[in-house]
Amino acid sequence: MDELSSVDGAVFGDCAEGSWDLTERHVGFVRGVHNFSLFTSEDMSHQTSMNHFMKYETRAEESTNTGTALLWFKHDLRIDDHPGLVAAARYRALVPFYVFDHRILSRFKDEELELLLYAVKDLRQSLKDQGSDLVIRCGSAERIIRELVQEVNAASIFAEEELEYDLCKVVDSVKETITTVSYEYENPRILLWHTPFYDIKSLKDLPVTHQEFKKLKCSVLPPLLLPKLPNLKIDVTLGSLPTLSDLKKIVDQKPGKSKEEWAAIKSTSAGDVLRKEQGVIPNKLGLLESGGSNQSSPNHKHGRGKRPSNTAFQTMQGNLVGGGTSVVLNALAAYLRYLEGTTRDDWQEIHEKLRNAESREGASFGTLFGSALHLGIISRRRVFYEAIKYEKERNAGFISPFGYSAATVAAAADTVCSMEVWYRLMSLRSQMSDEGTYSIRIWRWNGYLYSVAGQKGPAVLLVHGFGAFLEHYRDNINGICEGGNRVWVITLLGFGRSEKPNVIYTELMWAELLRDFIIEVVGEPAHLVGNSIGGYFVAIVAGLWPALAKSVVLLNSAGNVVPGYSSVPSPGERRTSGAAWFGARLLLTYLRFGLRNVVKNCYPVSYDPGVVVVLESIFSFNLSLPLNYLLEGLEGKVLVIQGMKDPISDSKSKLAMLREQCKGVVIRELDAGHCPHDEQPEEVNSIIREW
Numbered sequence: 001m002d003e004l005s006s007v008d009g010a011v012f013g014d015c016a017e018g019s020w021d022l023t024e025r026h027v028g029f030v031r032g033v034h035n036f037s038l039f040t041s042e043d044m045s046h047q048t049s050m051n052h053f054m055k056y057e058t059r060a061e062e063s064t065n066t067g068t069a070l071l072w073f074k075h076d077l078r079i080d081d082h083p084g085l086v087a088a089a090r091y092r093a094l095v096p097f098y099v100f101d102h103r104i105l106s107r108f109k110d111e112e113l114e115l116l117l118y119a120v121k122d123l124r125q126s127l128k129d130q131g132s133d134l135v136i137r138c139g140s141a142e143r144i145i146r147e148l149v150q151e152v153n154a155a156s157i158f159a160e161e162e163l164e165y166d167l168c169k170v171v172d173s174v175k176e177t178i179t180t181v182s183y184e185y186e187n188p189r190i191l192l193w194h195t196p197f198y199d200i201k202s203l204k205d206l207p208v209t210h211q212e213f214k215k216l217k218c219s220v221l222p223p224l225l226l227p228k229l230p231n232l233k234i235d236v237t238l239g240s241l242p243t244l245s246d247l248k249k250i251v252d253q254k255p256g257k258s259k260e261e262w263a264a265i266k267s268t269s270a271g272d273v274l275r276k277e278q279g280v281i282p283n284k285l286g287l288l289e290s291g292g293s294n295q296s297s298p299n300h301k302h303g304r305g306k307r308p309s310n311t312a313f314q315t316m317q318g319n320l321v322g323g324g325t326s327v328v329l330n331a332l333a334a335y336l337r338y339l340e341g342t343t344r345d346d347w348q349e350i351h352e353k354l355r356n357a358e359s360r361e362g363a364s365f366g367t368l369f370g371s372a373l374h375l376g377i378i379s380r381r382r383v384f385y386e387a388i389k390y391e392k393e394r395n396a397g398f399i400s401p402f403g404y405s406a407a408t409v410a411a412a413a414d415t416v417c418s419m420e421v422w423y424r425l426m427s428l429r430s431q432m433s434d435e436g437t438y439s440i441r442i443w444r445w446n447g448y449l450y451s452v453a454g455q456k457g458p459a460v461l462l463v464h465g466f467g468a469f470l471e472h473y474r475d476n477i478n479g480i481c482e483g484g485n486r487v488w489v490i491t492l493l494g495f496g497r498s499e500k501p502n503v504i505y506t507e508l509m510w511a512e513l514l515r516d517f518i519i520e521v522v523g524e525p526a527h528l529v530g531n532s533i534g535g536y537f538v539a540i541v542a543g544l545w546p547a548l549a550k551s552v553v554l555l556n557s558a559g560n561v562v563p564g565y566s567s568v569p570s571p572g573e574r575r576t577s578g579a580a581w582f583g584a585r586l587l588l589t590y591l592r593f594g595l596r597n598v599v600k601n602c603y604p605v606s607y608d609p610g611v612v613v614v615l616e617s618i619f620s621f622n623l624s625l626p627l628n629y630l631l632e633g634l635e636g637k638v639l640v641i642q643g644m645k646d647p648i649s650d651s652k653s654k655l656a657m658l659r660e661q662c663k664g665v666v667i668r669e670l671d672a673g674h675c676p677h678d679e680q681p682e683e684v685n686s687i688i689r690e691w
Contacts, residue, residue: 068093068152068234070188072145072159073134074104074167076376077119078325079126081223084158084193089227093234095152096127097135099144100242103170105251107444112371113247114315115322119377121241122324130229136239138250141170142177149178152234154188160376161192163427165441196221197381197417206425223382262519265545270508270515273544274625308345313353320371321350328369328378329386335365336390338408354408362411363502373416380416387412415502427497440470443521445493445513459522459550460688462489463514465532465558465675469496472531476677479685488522490514492534507533507622511540518548529688531555531675532648536623542637543630551637553688556646556674561657562626628661635664639691641684643672666691 069091071084077098079085088094098120108116124134137144145157157178162168175190198218200206207213242250307313312321312331321331334347338354350368357364372378391399391409404410427442460480464472470489480487491498493513494505503509514537518526527550528538535557542549631638640658644651651669658665668687672679 067091067155068095070145070148070152070154070157071096072141072157073098073120073123074160074162074376075374076160077116077123078377078379079123079130079226080325081195081379081382082226083195083224084160084191085229086224086227087191087193088156088158089229091156092230093152093232094132094230095135095148095154095232095234095236096132097137097144097148098123099141100136100138100247100250101141101144101170102250102253103141103166105247107164107166110244110248111315111317111320112375113251114244115320115371116375117241117244117247118314118323119375122327124241126324127229130226131231132229133232133238135236136241138239138242138246141174145174146177146181148236149181149188152236157188157190159190159192161194163424163442164444166443195379195381197384203425220384221381223379223385261547265547266516266519270512270540270544308349310346311349312346313349321368322372322375322377325377328372329382332369332378332383332386332412333390335368336387336406336408336412339406359504360502362407362414363504365408365411365415366502369412369415383412383416411502443517445516458485459518459524459526460485460487461514461518461522461526461528461538462487463528463530463534463538464490464492464495465530465534467495468531468534469498471496472675472678475681476685476688479681480688482685483689485527485689488517488526490517492537507536507540507625510537511544514538514541515545515548525550527551527553527688527691529553529555530557531677533558535559536627539627539630540625542634543625543632546633549634549637551639551691552631552634553639553641553691555641555677555684556643556649556651557627557640559623559625559627559630561628561654561661563628563657563661565626565629627658631662631665638662638665639687640665640667641676641687642667642669643674643676643679644669645672646674648674 069088071088071094073096076082076084085096088096105113105116120134120136124136127134135148137148148154149157157174159171159174162171171190171192178190179187181187197220199221200216200218207216307318310330311318312323312327312334313319314323314327321328330346331350334342334344334350335354337347338351342348342351353368354364357367359367369378369383373380373383387409388399391404391406394405404413462470462473462476462480464470469491473489477487477489492510494500514528518541525548528542530536530538530553532555535554536559538549538552539554539557539559542552640655642651642655655667655669659667670676670680670683677684
């Protein structure tokens with residue numbers, strides 16, 4: 001990238017020559033708890049922002065004479081607070097467009113596809129209201145954009161910067177296509193942008209812990225105002241909006257789509273599999289089941305009743321806030337004002353959904369608004385701006401240093417700041433790092449970011465234990481690869497640099513994440529290797545969905561062996577108990593202060609936002625599914641590597657029970673503790689390669 005150009009609240013990189021560089025980016029970060037200052041739209045005298053604005057103004061004036069700009073909408077489906085739109089509007093002509101590409105559509109569930117259609121429809125109308133319009137195409141982004149460049153003779157293409165591995169590949173492929181095709185005039189530039197939350201100039205300067213970041217007390221940048229858009233005077237075919245069935249056909253035609261059997265596996269929750277084992281008919285209403293990745297549905301009580309004419313829940317299932325930006329902003333206003341009560345039926349609907357979705361304190365915001373944020377119908381900093389504005393209204397312009405005055409304000413602000421921004425920036429930082437011998441890739445599951453590392457060959461998936469992360473296998477990845485294996489290492493949701501959303505964490509939720517990762521990313525049955533509680537997770541995957549497992553390798557696995565078990569327990573609804581709430585906070589205090597040096601060196605993420613929610617799961621883990629039940633039917637496919645000096649369990653007794661109750665299990669005993677792969681990596685690597 002030859003130069004970076006910024007407008008107040010945005011950053012742009014020229015990608016016409018080579019791949020873009022993330023090392024010098026004007027980026028936004030998460031705030032610490034109330035360690036922030038807020039600038040309103042009227043207060044644009046912030047010196048750094050104005051300097052960036054003037055820098056872009058100079059370049060933009062040069063760009064206005066170059067002709068037409070293309071603006072590629074992906075998951076930024078709004079005209080409010082849109083840095084790319086602000087910059088592209090300075091061109092003489094502007095052609096906004098959206099491409100229904102199977103690689104983008106395949107990331108969405110059915111309800112999100114429906115939400116996408118509503119958002120694109122509203123985006124087109126919003127652009128029309130400003131004298132512009134939206135070009136809609138179906139097909140590969142490479143082909144569509146190449147054709148549009150030729151059709152309108154585009155000088156520049158504006159696109160939002162990507163983080164997820166698959167989407168980065170799409171943008172890279174588009175860039176390669178553009179640079180290798182000959183045009184009548186010079187090749188167009190691809191200008192990448194994103195929406196910074198804080199005024200931080202370089203990812204290199206980002207502290208590695210959230211605790212250190214809070215000390216910076218960074219300023220939050222305000223949302224951008226809508227610019228005047230040039231009229232769409234170019235003769236271009238606009239295209240029509242496809243139907244939901246059209247989108248499903250596009251997804252079904254995706255190259256390399258999972259086998260039908262795997263599609264059925266992914267659509268069945270762990271809870272339903274267990275209920276089927278007991279002869280219980282699974283839920284027919286499509287309600288989300290508690291205990292797995294599916295949290296309690298906001299619709300599970302009154303979702304079948306008549307909806308208000310101006311409802312914010314426009315999909316058939318009615319679980320998610322969506323539509324256009326104005327609809328989402330109205331829903332946000334209702335959410336924030338929950339304590340005030342209302343006679344408006346659309347606001348009453350929001351309040352009812354809020355109550356039903358509050359599986360734990362603050363969880364309702366992510367449940368209701370998460371998809372709207374993911375699609376970019378509303379920006380994160382717009383949510384934060386509206387939340388703080390309301391907080392000031394409640395308190396005569398004052399914000400207390402001791403916390404927000406309304407739980408809904410805290411839920412909204414903490415979700416977009418602590419979760420969306422901090423983990424996104426941590427992921428960006430990991431992408432630009434040259435450290436280590438393997439690359440880190442970012443994926444998204446149920447709307448949340450998590451990280452993996454992978455190599456080539458037959459698939460092996462390594463799963464860490466509680467409190468660890470993918471680096472716990474740092475001495476195993478290359479060693480196992482030497483056997484010609486393709487090694488995947490995952491940092492589970494809630495650990496390491498993966499997101500720690502405000503949800504109820506369960507063993508079934510983590511097992512479903514692994515299931516979906518094998519189906520969507522690995523793409524073939526894998527040898528599943530797990531340590532400690534990670535061993536229990538892979539045993540659940542192999543037991544409930546055996547088609548996904550070539551074999552199971554347990555490294556001092558959690559879980560019990562129950563001789564003569566007569567039945568397995570039915571998964572029930574999980575709620576955070578008072579004991580779990582108190583115990584998690586007591587444990588976190590002990591970790592931070594009682595074991596300060598150990599935590600600082602080994603577990604710096606103990607200060608990350610959301611970590612206390614993950615710790616609560618320690619006190620609510622359900623290990624009642626016996627290992628011998630989960631491993632039944634896997635005769636000859638189970639290897640147990642046991643450190644005999646494990647201080648957590650009686651290794652001799654456990655191995656005796658496994659030999660007695662699990663037919664065909666292969667056992668290797670090592671002179672090691674609870675993490676033999678970390679203590680004796682060469683020995684463990686050799687055993688796994690041989691296996």
